[in-house]
Amino acid sequence: MEPLTDRKIRTCFVNCSKGEARRMAVPRDLDERPWDDLDFFGWRDPGARDRGHLVTEYGGRLVGVTLRASQGVQRSFTKTTVCSVCLTSHPGTGVALLAAPRVGPAGRQGNTVGTYLCADLDCSLYIRGKKHSGGDRRSPETLPVEQKIERLRSNLEQFLAKLGVPTAPAPGRPG
Numbered sequence: 114m115e116p117l118t119d120r121k122i123r124t125c126f127v128n129c130s131k132g133e134a135r136r137m138a139v140p141r142d143l144d145e146r147p148w149d150d151l152d153f154f155g156w157r158d159p160g161a162r163d164r165g166h167l168v169t170e171y172g173g174r175l176v177g178v179t180l181r182a183s184q185g186v187q188r189s190f191t192k193t194t195v196c197s198v199c200l201t202s203h204p205g206t207g208v209a210l211l212a213a214p215r216v217g218p219a220g221r222q223g224n225t226v227g228t229y230l231c232a233d234l235d236c237s238l239y240i241r242g243k244k245h246s247g248g249d250r251r252s253p254e255t256l257p258v259e260q261k262i263e264r265l266r267s268n269l270e271q272f273l274a275k276l277g278v279p280t281a282p283a284p285g286r287p288g
Contacts, residue, residue, distance in 0.1 A: 123135060147238070165180035179213060197228045203246045
């Protein structure tokens, strides 16, 4: 992924208002991120841990979506859960059900789409072996990293499509 700036991040969100995008807490360490190893840039809001944000290339443009973690979901520390995007297994609370408002009128009416994601949104680092979840007690997956990356991107695109994110910029909006 190409390195992102604060401005690029704030202007690409498709499922929140411009005011919400302006007020969101964007990480300050953007220069230190491992951009070459990221298929998407995701982070949890340090001031509101139930909020997350995800930015990726989709349909030839940069797209950002806001996410919210489900409240009151209790996870067993002895069970393992799998991320729906990267298929990394995590023990305990390493996977979270995150819901995103749909794009457009449906989202403004409160309609959301949820998916299970790595709670820290570091899917790209897990599939590249740069970070370990501690949840895979069985034999490691033998799929080559390139195919894991392709699968992650495909799963993420399916999630964005369910949200109603257009694959081309809307007329009059920068791509």
